Amino acid sequence: MTSTGHVMGPASVGRMPVESIFPRLEALLPKVQKPIQYVGGELNSTVKDWDTTDVRWALMYPDAYEVGLPNQGVAILYEILNELPATLAERTYAVWPDLEALMRAEGVPQFTVDAHRPVRAFDVLGLSFSTELGYTNMLTALDLAGIPLLAADRGEDDPIVLAGGHAAFNPEPVAEFLDAAVLGDGEQIAIAISEVIREWKSEGKPGGRDELLMRLAESGGVYIPKFYDVDYHPDGRIKRVAPNRADVPWRVHKHTVMDLDEWPYPKKPLVPLAETVHERFSVEIFRGCTRGCRFCQAGMITRPVRERSITTIGAMVENGIKESGFNEVGLLSLSSADHSEIGEVAKGLADQYEGTNTSLSLPSTRVDAFNIDLANEFSRNGRRSGLTFAPEGGSERLRKVINKMVTEEDLIRTVTAAYSQGWRQVKLYFMCGLPTETDEDVLGIADLAKKVIKAGREASGSRDIRCTVSIGGFVPKPHTPFQWAGQADHETVDRRLKALRESFRSDREYSRAIGFRYHDGKPSIVEGMLSRGDRRIGAVIRNVWEDGARFDGWSEHFSYERWMAAAAKAGVDVDWYTVREREENEVLPWDHLDAGLDREWLWQDWQEAVNGGEVEDCRWTPCYDCGVCPTMGTEIQIGPTGKKLLPLTVV
Amino acid sequence: MQRLRVRYAKRGRLRFTSHRDISRAVERAVRRADIPVAYSAGFSPHPKISYAGAAPTGVASEAEYLEIGVTTPCDPQQVRTDLDGSLPPGLDVLDVVEAGPGALADRLEVSEWEVRLRDADRDLAVTAVEKFLAAGTVEVERLMKKGPRRFDAREAVLRLTVPEGAEGTEGTAAQVAGQSCVILRMVVRHMTPAVRPDDVLTGLRLVADFAPPVPPEVTRLAQGPLDDSTGALADPLDLDRETTRGGEAGPAGEHDVG
Numbered sequence: 001m002t003s004t005g006h007v008m009g010p011a012s013v014g015r016m017p018v019e020s021i022f023p024r025l026e027a028l029l030p031k032v033q034k035p036i037q038y039v040g041g042e043l044n045s046t047v048k049d050w051d052t053t054d055v056r057w058a059l060m061y062p063d064a065y066e067v068g069l070p071n072q073g074v075a076i077l078y079e080i081l082n083e084l085p086a087t088l089a090e091r092t093y094a095v096w097p098d099l100e101a102l103m104r105a106e107g108v109p110q111f112t113v114d115a116h117r118p119v120r121a122f123d124v125l126g127l128s129f130s131t132e133l134g135y136t137n138m139l140t141a142l143d144l145a146g147i148p149l150l151a152a153d154r155g156e157d158d159p160i161v162l163a164g165g166h167a168a169f170n171p172e173p174v175a176e177f178l179d180a181a182v183l184g185d186g187e188q189i190a191i192a193i194s195e196v197i198r199e200w201k202s203e204g205k206p207g208g209r210d211e212l213l214m215r216l217a218e219s220g221g222v223y224i225p226k227f228y229d230v231d232y233h234p235d236g237r238i239k240r241v242a243p244n245r246a247d248v249p250w251r252v253h254k255h256t257v258m259d260l261d262e263w264p265y266p267k268k269p270l271v272p273l274a275e276t277v278h279e280r281f282s283v284e285i286f287r288g289c290t291r292g293c294r295f296c297q298a299g300m301i302t303r304p305v306r307e308r309s310i311t312t313i314g315a316m317v318e319n320g321i322k323e324s325g326f327n328e329v330g331l332l333s334l335s336s337a338d339h340s341e342i343g344e345v346a347k348g349l350a351d352q353y354e355g356t357n358t359s360l361s362l363p364s365t366r367v368d369a370f371n372i373d374l375a376n377e378f379s380r381n382g383r384r385s386g387l388t389f390a391p392e393g394g395s396e397r398l399r400k401v402i403n404k405m406v407t408e409e410d411l412i413r414t415v416t417a418a419y420s421q422g423w424r425q426v427k428l429y430f431m432c433g434l435p436t437e438t439d440e441d442v443l444g445i446a447d448l449a450k451k452v453i454k455a456g457r458e459a460s461g462s463r464d465i466r467c468t469v470s471i472g473g474f475v476p477k478p479h480t481p482f483q484w485a486g487q488a489d490h491e492t493v494d495r496r497l498k499a500l501r502e503s504f505r506s507d508r509e510y511s512r513a514i515g516f517r518y519h520d521g522k523p524s525i526v527e528g529m530l531s532r533g534d535r536r537i538g539a540v541i542r543n544v545w546e547d548g549a550r551f552d553g554w555s556e557h558f559s560y561e562r563w564m565a566a567a568a569k570a571g572v573d574v575d576w577y578t579v580r581e582r583e584e585n586e587v588l589p590w591d592h593l594d595a596g597l598d599r600e601w602l603w604q605d606w607q608e609a610v611n612g613g614e615v616e617d618c619r620w621t622p623c624y625d626c627g628v629c630p631t632m633g634t635e636i637q638i639g640p641t642g643k644k645l646l647p648l649t650v651v
Numbered sequence: 652m653q654r655l656r657v658r659y660a661k662r663g664r665l666r667f668t669s670h671r672d673i674s675r676a677v678e679r680a681v682r683r684a685d686i687p688v689a690y691s692a693g694f695s696p697h698p699k700i701s702y703a704g705a706a707p708t709g710v711a712s713e714a715e716y717l718e719i720g721v722t723t724p725c726d727p728q729q730v731r732t733d734l735d736g737s738l739p740p741g742l743d744v745l746d747v748v749e750a751g752p753g754a755l756a757d758r759l760e761v762s763e764w765e766v767r768l769r770d771a772d773r774d775l776a777v778t779a780v781e782k783f784l785a786a787g788t789v790e791v792e793r794l795m796k797k798g799p800r801r802f803d804a805r806e807a808v809l810r811l812t813v814p815e816g817a818e819g820t821e822g823t824a825a826q827v828a829g830q831s832c833v834i835l836r837m838v839v840r841h842m843t844p845a846v847r848p849d850d851v852l853t854g855l856r857l858v859a860d861f862a863p864p865v866p867p868e869v870t871r872l873a874q875g876p877l878d879d880s881t882g883a884l885a886d887p888l889d890l891d892r893e894t895t896r897g898g899e900a901g902p903a904g905e906h907d908v909g
Binding site: 022026034035040321322325 | 668671672676678709
């Protein structure tokens with residue numbers, strides 16, 4: 001029941017009956033591709049009564065359903081919010097252009113897939129941005145929902161548009177479209193925000209939307225862009241970012257869930273009817289990473305390391321398989337083989353699920369022989385897929401620059417172990433465009449791949465082995481030591497990739513054993529502009545969206561030329577945002593957003609990178625230099641617990 | 652190995668599931684329900700579940716069939732309850748029997764379909780149906796995987812009527828009850844290429860320029876062998892019930908629409 005109570009707010013939202021738009025949508029579905037993605041009804045999805053709840057969230061993953069549904073962040077928040085008695089959460093995804101056109105023609109608004117309610121009727125539209133390439137999809141959703149694109153134009157009947165996810169650590173490019181942004185783990189802050197909204201509504205919405213945003217801002221845990229002004233130097237650099245009213249904190253801090261065993265979600269995994277990109281039950285086995293790879297934003301912003309115990313992992317897997325019927329379990333984290341009891345976890349799960357056609361998977365990126373033992377354990381019950389290793393850089397020198405401590409000997413020893421134990425395919429992942437990279441560094445990838453095949457042929461005594469080399473373009477990210485780096489221009493990246501391809505092709509001894517996958521360098525430039533952009537990039541996003549940009553993460557939809565035209569129209573110099581190296585004292589657009597990392601440490605690490613210095617992993621060597629533990633009042637949380645997984649009771 | 656034959660419905664919004672969507676959902680439901688499904692041998696074992704001619708995506712059905720191989724004998728009624736409880740609402744298990752001899756697919760000779768045409772004109776529909784039935788052949792074209800193909804849509808149609816004042820089968824394709832609509836009922840023989848209700852609608856447009864204003868809502872009501880004496884469809888699982896013990900006979904053609 002909405003408690004509008006004694007004092008009436010400026011508008012009585014929630015009074016109108018909120019009806020399902022499904023009958024109107026249903027008439028459009030026979031005309032679109034894969035209509036099943038729009039109908040909801042997934043196993044374990046929740047539809048709560050609208051009128052008996054008073055805080056209502058529409059959660060959006062701003063990409064297609066097939067990508068958005070398996071997303072862990074949205075799934076966890078969906079479940080946690082729906083567990084609160086008077087709170088309701090439903091999900092909404094980006095609709096493909098075919099349905100968008102029909103919705104516009106028929107006046108059907110952006111809807112949730114759970115109860116097909118119009119998104120504009122909710123209190124909060126919470127968006128999870130894993131990548132900046134979802135920004136244009138947010139604008140489509142806002143527009144279809146009938147919510148003004150600019151936060152400044154929104155009224156009392158519009159939801160609070162709130163962003164989270166890794167890209168929200170620099171929300172400045174989308175600041176004018178957002179009412180709020182949250183940094184870090186969402187579990188506790190989503191509940192806290194719900195309580196603030198509930199209290200404000202129960203008091204009769206005093207002060208309207210503005211006061212609600214103020215109450216959220218005061219806590220220091222929710223960033224409200226409109227309460228901050230940005231001043232610029234005449235040369236375009238930022239002069240200052242400052243609160244523009246009293247009681248708004250200078251810095252907004254990130255949220256960290258310390259005890260993952262207290263938050264064993266998802267408990268009721270969503271099981272889609274439509275085909276999605278990950279068809280499995282996933283358990284996060286820890287959050288954070290302390291390897292200190294300098295390019296890795298995820299590793300920096302999710303510190304410190306917090307492990308889930310072997311006992312909780314076992315219980316979550318057992319429950320998740322039972323609830324979902326999935327036949328694959330993924331053990332997720334940024335570097336899963338680093339869990340202090342991963343060997344026991346792997347063996348325990350493999351024992352428990354022996355003979356049940358349940359396969360286990362581990363995103364294995366560590367390059368050492370231990371990984372092969374794990375992989376053998378994991379493939380006992382199911383398919384033996386390829387093994388993936390990520391040396392990231394093609395030369396020893398470059399790997400030191402990025403702090404990815406893998407020697408050529410390590411890699412050869414590891415792949416030799418893999419090939420000699422019957423694996424036939426190894427995937428190697430690298431990046432192109434890294435700071436200080438030369439043509440020789442990239443050509444080193446070819447040498448490495450050839451040595452891998454040579455070692456594999458010797459170890460297996462067979463020529464029937466393969467190695468696939470995948471290359472991603474490096475994009476400097478906020479809150480990393482490389483946040484000051486000049487991004488490589490796309491001509492350079494493309495030239496190096498072309499030379500590398502020639503090097504593979506021209507070698508008759510190895511060319512057929514090595515697969516080569518890469519993308520051209522242009523999308524990385526757009527991603528780079530969005531990653532390290534400031535509020536002036538908002539105009540580019542709006543221009544490109546008005547020009548038809550949608551689903552920018554999909555190569556068949558992405559248009560570099562359209563983005564460049566949008567930037568030119570907005571008077572934005574793309575090079576200034578991407579290939580320009582920043583000075584130490586330049587104010588960065590995200591400096592007022594606190595990921596816990598000490599700026600001086602980041603800068604020193606950037607200098608170390610250029611000089612080829614290494615950083616130890618604080619999981620094994622105590623170190624508080626990055627600043628996260630002291631500033632956030634946190635500690636790394638790791639085992640071992642010494643416990644083991646017991647056999648499952650046979651049904 | 653015991654084989655179980657399952658009749659299930661796809662209803663309401665779940666009629667938008669494709670054949671592949673359904674097979675994934677069934678595989679997961681079988682695991683959730685702890686049904687001891689048999690797996691194929693080999694490098695990549697697959698559960699032994701096979702499907703008989705699935706209704707197209709977007710078409711609801713009260714009569715879809717699949718067959719599950721199990722490693723230990725199961726009580727069909729228990730499987731019916733467990734499997735239904737493990738599938739999402741809208742994919743509903745209606746009947747389970749232990750398979751007797753003979754292939755199920757051979758018994759699925761004809762389908763009975765109901766087509767709801769919202770906001771259509773009944774008189775025009777009646778005229779179009781008369782013209783269609785009077786024609787010797789009605790050539791239609793449909794886009795298939797290998798490109799457009801022309802075939803006769805008339806021969807396969809054994810019966811085509813426009814029942815008067817019918818409300819149609821509730822709770823199947825249409826979400827909105829009580830809307831004025833014209834209903835077509837048809838019994839169509841399974842042939843190659845398959846003649847689907849939309850092919851018949853294409854035929855009605857060709858012979859009489861009859862074109863409904865909104866997309867049709869189609870439901871398969873029944874599949875089975877044609878009973879030559881009555882001209883009605885028989886329950887294809889009756890033969891299994893006659894040859895195996897246990898399974899309770901349910902009335903044929905019953906539309907259990909919860």
